[in-house]
Amino acid sequence: MKNRLKVLRAEYNFTQADLANKLGVSRQTVNAIEKGKFDPSLPLAFKMSKLFQLSIEEIFQNEELE
Amino acid sequence: MKNRLKVLRAEYNFTQADLANKLGVSRQTVNAIEKGKFDPSLPLAFKMSKLFQLSIEEIFQNEELE
């Protein structure tokens, strides 16, 4: 699963720690998701979606399904 | 997290077992998600999205975030 978190953080001038705070998760969780180590839970994806005002599909792309 | 899986299954005339097969998960997993026992992983949500040709937001609603 690919994601645009790094770019979105840059646009909003958020550090990983900033984003983690706003999402209510740890900095390491944000880092791991950003680096593709694992995928966020659906609720966390929804939080990101709301924060950046983008659809989940605009933030995450599942390359497995074409 | 609410979802429209039961209705979508009805529209497509899928049993829980049918849907489970198409998604590559167990029937009990489909049942549990449908009954709101837990949320699907993000990759599983994407599979559902593709199968029903609906956005994740059209299938799942996070009532926690208004």
Next chain:
DNA sequence: ACTAAAAGTAAATAAAACTTTACATTTTAA
């Protein structure tokens, strides 16, 4: 009403997401 298919549920287990602590490396700015 009977039967079979579908749906609901539960317990035990496995796998994945996430936390915490901690330290190393890279980037930025004074």
Next chain:
DNA sequence: TTAAAATGTAAAGTTTTATTTACTTTTAGT
């Protein structure tokens, strides 16, 4: 150029998602 901030990473532990097996209840068709 060096100090601080930001990022990367790792291990151990917790929580949540998903599986398997198995049994009960509900629904639909005859």
